[in-house]
Amino acid sequence: MITGIAASDGFAIGVAVQLIKKEIIVDTKTAQSIPIELKVLETSVIAAIKQLNKIYEKTRIDLGEEEANVFESHLMMLEDPEFIGLIKKNIEENNHQAPYAIELAKDFYVQLFETLDNEYMRARSADIKDVANRLMRISLGEESDTLIFPEHSIIIAHDLTPSDTAQLDKKKVIGFITEVGSKTSHSAIMARSMGIPAILGVSEVCKQLKNGTKIIMDGDTGNIYPNPDDPLLTDYSKKIVLYNESIKALSIYKDITLEYTSGRPLTVAGNIGSPDDLDLLIEQGAQGVGLFRTEFLFMGRNSMPSEDEQYNVYKQVAETMSDANVVIRTLDIGGDKVIPYITMPKEDNPFLGLRALRLCFHEHVLFKTQLRALLRASVYGSIHIMFPMIGSIDELHQAKSILEECKVELQQEGIPFDNKTPIGMMIEIPAAAISAKEFAKEVDFFSIGTNDLIQYTLAVDRMNPHVANLYNPFHPAIISLIKTTIQAAHDAGIWCGMCGEMASDTEAISLLTQLELDEFSVTGSQILKTKEHLLKQECVKSIPNNVTI
Amino acid sequence: MYKGKATIINELGLHARPASTFVKISSKFFSDINLVCNGQEGIAKSILSVMALNACKGDIIEISAEGEDAQAAVEALVSHIEEGCGE
Numbered sequence: 357m358i359t360g361i362a363a364s365d366g367f368a369i370g371v372a373v374q375l376i377k378k379e380i381i382v383d384t385k386t387a388q389s390i391p392i393e394l395k396v397l398e399t400s401v402i403a404a405i406k407q408l409n410k411i412y413e414k415t416r417i418d419l420g421e422e423e424a425n426v427f428e429s430h431l432m433m434l435e436d437p438e439f440i441g442l443i444k445k446n447i448e449e450n451n452h453q454a455p456y457a458i459e460l461a462k463d464f465y466v467q468l469f470e471t472l473d474n475e476y477m478r479a480r481s482a483d484i485k486d487v488a489n490r491l492m493r494i495s496l497g498e499e500s501d502t503l504i505f506p507e508h509s510i511i512i513a514h515d516l517t518p519s520d521t522a523q524l525d526k527k528k529v530i531g532f533i534t535e536v537g538s539k540t541s542h543s544a545i546m547a548r549s550m551g552i553p554a555i556l557g558v559s560e561v562c563k564q565l566k567n568g569t570k571i572i573m574d575g576d577t578g579n580i581y582p583n584p585d586d587p588l589l590t591d592y593s594k595k596i597v598l599y600n601e602s603i604k605a606l607s608i609y610k611d612i613t614l615e616y617t618s619g620r621p622l623t624v625a626g627n628i629g630s631p632d633d634l635d636l637l638i639e640q641g642a643q644g645v646g647l648f649r650t651e652f653l654f655m656g657r658n659s660m661p662s663e664d665e666q667y668n669v670y671k672q673v674a675e676t677m678s679d680a681n682v683v684i685r686t687l688d689i690g691g692d693k694v695i696p697y698i699t700m701p702k703e704d705n706p707f708l709g710l711r712a713l714r715l716c717f718h719e720h721v722l723f724k725t726q727l728r729a730l731l732r733a734s735v736y737g738s739i740h741i742m743f744p745m746i747g748s749i750d751e752l753h754q755a756k757s758i759l760e761e762c763k764v765e766l767q768q769e770g771i772p773f774d775n776k777t778p779i780g781m782m783i784e785i786p787a788a789a790i791s792a793k794e795f796a797k798e799v800d801f802f803s804i805g806t807n808d809l810i811q812y813t814l815a816v817d818r819m820n821p822h823v824a825n826l827y828n829p830f831h832p833a834i835i836s837l838i839k840t841t842i843q844a845a846h847d848a849g850i851w852c853g854m855c856g857e858m859a860s861d862t863e864a865i866s867l868l869t870q871l872e873l874d875e876f877s878v879t880g881s882q883i884l885k886t887k888e889h890l891l892k893q894e895c896v897k898s899i900p901n902n903v904t905i
Numbered sequence: 906m907y908k909g910k911a912t913i914i915n916e917l918g919l920h921a922r923p924a925s926t927f928v929k930i931s932s933k934f935f936s937d938i939n940l941v942c943n944g945q946e947g948i949a950k951s952i953l954s955v956m957a958l959n960a961c962k963g964d965i966i967e968i969s970a971e972g973e974d975a976q977a978a979v980e981a982l983v984s985h986i987e988e989g990c991g992e
Binding site: 425426428429432433435436437438439465468469472473474476477480484821822824 | 917918920921922925926928929948950951952953954956957959961984985988990991
């Protein structure tokens with residue numbers, strides 16, 4: 357038996373998989389050309405930022421904002437003028453090549469942090485190493501590795517950096533054991549988010565637990581049992597069963613279909629940012645996609661995504677969800693993000709500026725390409741098209757007329773599409789909520805985007821710490837707008853969903869069900885909890901037949 | 906040159922998250938902003954520099970700024986710290 361620090365609960369019976377990282381070999385010879393090394397640094401930083409943005413998004417979607425924030429701090433390090441300044445100085449004043457210049461800067465800061473008398477700060481030196489190593493690997497032209505994991509993998513490593521855990525196949529990994537680390541380590545935090553055991557600070561474990569060794573992990577005691585005998589295996593198998601049962605208590609909600617006691621149907625759907633998110637939705641029993649954010653298709657690239665490329669993505673999602681509704685929102689982006697192939701004007705306030713639908717009207721070709729791709733994909737499933745950020749009925753008319761243009765073109769070209777594709781809109785600009793009655797006559801559905809609705813209505817930037825406390829979903833004005841919107845929808849015979857955070861807010865459920873909100877669309881990991889809370893409401897009941905996806 | 910002081914009230918001090926918000930705010934200003942805490946010097950726009958200050962709860966951080974928006978910068982950062990850096 358081996359013991360370490362119990363850093364995350366749970367039990368695991370699996371197989372040791374060693375995570376061996378290729379050593380970074382740095383050339384310490386003098387640089388041939390300082391301008392070249394500076395250029396290598398510049399492009400490496402840009403590439404590292406791009407990688408980290410992707411990892412940040414993936415982690416945010418997989419595990420949430422909290423866990424993803426570590427990558428935000430990595431990004432900030434790459435923008436740190438002192439850090440980058442030191443690397444440049446190493447190149448300019450000491451003629452070092454870029455990788456070595458980066459390594460020296462890394463060593464400087466790691467040393468600085470390791471001598472701080474604060475455990476938490478010392479642990480941050482691991483982040484510095486992680487970012488610097490990433491930068492070094494890129495500057496050396498290394499490809500990032502894709503690792504393959506067997507079922508029930510228990511990862512054995514010296515340490516697990518945020519980058520390491522971001523690449524893990526979360527379906528196959530059931531535990532972490534590392535040589536260094538403590539309860540505040542990144543690997544501990546990650547294991548807790550994933551709901552798997554972690555035992556850290558097990559010195560020399562890489563030598564002791566070779567690849568393929570069968571292991572039992574006890575995340576409560578911090579004990580590891582290599583090559584366990586049968587009695588022990590039976591014992592722990594039982595422990596795992598009990599543990600999973602407590603988790604499972606939630607999963608009974610997966611196949612339950614709900615409806616209002618009045619007879620009105622009630623759907624619990626999921627929000628996705630890319631097709632990768634679908635697995636979690638299906639696993640959690642989502643009854644559809646209430647919001648498919650399409651921005652990922654347009655970001656992190658130098659040229660516009662082609663119609664075919666977009667069509668393939670929309671088709672894939674539509675097919676995967678078969679009969680279930682897939683609400684796809686057209687591009688909702690603005691000047692706060694950098695899109696190299698769109699000339700965005702310089703705006704003092706990009707959030708109230710040329711963004712989302714307004715930007716799409718400006719970028720006619722881009723908009724029509726997306727609409728055409730959506731229409732073409734519509735024959736493969738139940739696609740609904742949704743327009744964001746509409747404030748006036750004219751904007752809705754304009755969007756619909758451009759959609760008509762696309763339909764006519766496709767017809768002339770002999771390309772099939774579903775002419776009955778439902779068209780809806782986000783209710784997020786207060787004007788739209790106030791005039792919901794007028795809008796309800798001209799769309800097939802509403803989806804309330806509470807995040808922005810609240811910000812616009814209360815004039816609060818919820819990311820601004822000075823005023824964040826004013827962001828109140830339960831402000832009477834917000835409730836009033838939500839009521840108006842849902843009522844207007846029902847009066848016009850259309851459905852109204854909600855895709856903002858408020859849909860998963862357990863305190864809001866009582867109110868929203870009284871208003872008979874037709875669809876709650878939440879992030880994948882919240883689906884079961886949302887169903888659980890909905891079922892607790894008096895006006896909600898479950899019905900016997902299942903909606904299978 | 907404009908100067909100000911604030912006492913850290915966060916439980917865990919100026920660790921990663923509050924340090925990030927602190928740096929984001931200082932980066933909005935044009936002025937050069939320097940920090941002193943526990944005898945250590947730091948640059949307000951550098952996340953590593955701010956974290957390395959190891960500013961703990963109860964520590965006093967001195968902020969000095971030089972530039973056209975020096976006063977606004979110092980005032981913004983002082984209030985940010987006094988309000989717990991958004992935590």
